[in-house]
Amino acid sequence: MGEFAYVAPRNVADAVGVLQDHANNGRRAQVLAGGTDLLVQLRGLDKAPRTIVDVKKIEETNRLDIGGDEIYIGAAIPSAILNENQELKSLLPGLIEAADLIGSTQIQGRASLGGNLCNSSPAADTIPAMIADRGICVIAGSGGEREVPVEDFCTGVGTNVMTGDEFLLGLKFPRPPANSGDAYLRFIPRTEMDIAVAGAGVSVTLDGGGTCTAARVGIGAVAPTPLLVADAAAALVGTAVDDDALAAAGAACSTAASPINDKRGTVEYRRKVVAVLCRRAGAIARDRALAA
Amino acid sequence: MSKMHIHTTINGDQVDFLGSPQQSLLDALRDEVGKLGTKEGCGTGDCGACSVIVDGRLVCSCLMLAAEAEGAEITTIEGIADGDGLHPLQEKFLEHAALQCGVCTPGFIVAAKALLDRDPNPDERTIRYWLAGNLCRCTGYDKIVRAVQDAAEQLAHPA
């Protein structure tokens, strides 16, 4: 059985070593970033001992690199720090808006993109935005590093592609080309502190004449995992991202959705709302691209 | 259960304590350090009663492990007043009757202090959003917002 333990490895090799050692010996290890999901879970029914592996002391999980081609965001960086970075905010405003939606000021001081992704909730706010922005997960494990597109990361409610000896180092995004914009919108019954009933992230790139040359659409809270909706993006490419194109993209989101009925919303309602959110987020992304 | 030796600075004083690996900072502050001003409302990040400032950031101490506080500088409600005098936020909460049972008050004052440290002249909307993670089930929020505005005013123009 063993006991609870806490370790805070200082580098990737040590972290992987601890995870691998636990995996090989049938012992439980749990990665900790900001703890805003994990600490809530620790209070739950499952009190079984484990080793908590705090990955916040590792350089790669804290690094923020805004390069000419690529943007790297360490998995453990709190939302508040991302939100204070004006360059990042101007490059990927939709992603930062999504991160800024997570919880209160207190939660913002801790909650990370990596934690939001690895918790793998269908309603996680940053995942559709990361999908729209072509995010790639950089995963470290005993076999070295591997990369997985964000849309392929979650495998079900609370599950993902990482094995027991792996953890997330960070997320890579291509630096958006000129005339690009992104946006994320969610619907919640309150204005703050709630879980998305539906969410949609959109990114578009326009040519000099305002015609869309590339687009991505991610949706959340309307299926067991956040989804990339290729048909929605296809409805935007080649158009001026006008009302008709946005309506078609929204309709594609409704079709792609396979939501559940719960107290937060019915199946019909979620299908309808996700289309509205896609339309509105698409219009914001377009206006940002035009202003860029 | 093996205990960990944790070294912190709390309200400017060096404080070392023994904590267990899964203990929250909130529980350690109350049970190991004896600082009872920090309250538990929910234990799940929703109410803000447990708010403390860690290395300059406002956090819920219920959502942080004590072990994570190794080497950290922590400000709790006990560190807000200067010597024997109350901090303007504390005075204004009293003046505006911005508390009834008082369970939420330490969290509100610590959170408001973190706001004023960052933005000495916040507008009402900023105050309301900043304090959205602090719940009060007694007073309603208007008196609290007025108290924070008034404290900001006093800090800017000491009488």
Ligand SMILES: Cc1cc2nc3c(=O)[nH]c(=O)nc-3n(C[C@H](O)[C@H](O)[C@H](O)COP(=O)(O)OP(=O)(O)OC[C@H]3O[C@@H](n4cnc5c(N)ncnc54)[C@H](O)[C@@H]3O)c2cc1C
């Ligand atoms: C009051 C409150 C409000 C919230 N509001 C929202 C909201 O509006 N929208 C929303 O989407 N979420 C919300 N959340 C959930 C949570 O804050 C977010 O999911 C947050 O991004 C989690 O990040 P973290 O760093 O705190 O993760 P942690 O709690 O540290 O970790 C979350 C999970 O991911 C794993 N993990 C973390 N980092 C890594 C890594 N680098 N590698 C491998 N595994 C890892 C952990 O083992 C754990 O299973 C809220 C939570 C609270 C308490």
Ligand code: FES
């Ligand atoms: S006790 Fe920490 S937020 Fe409620």
Ligand code: FES
């Ligand atoms: S005064 Fe009682 S909860 Fe705020």
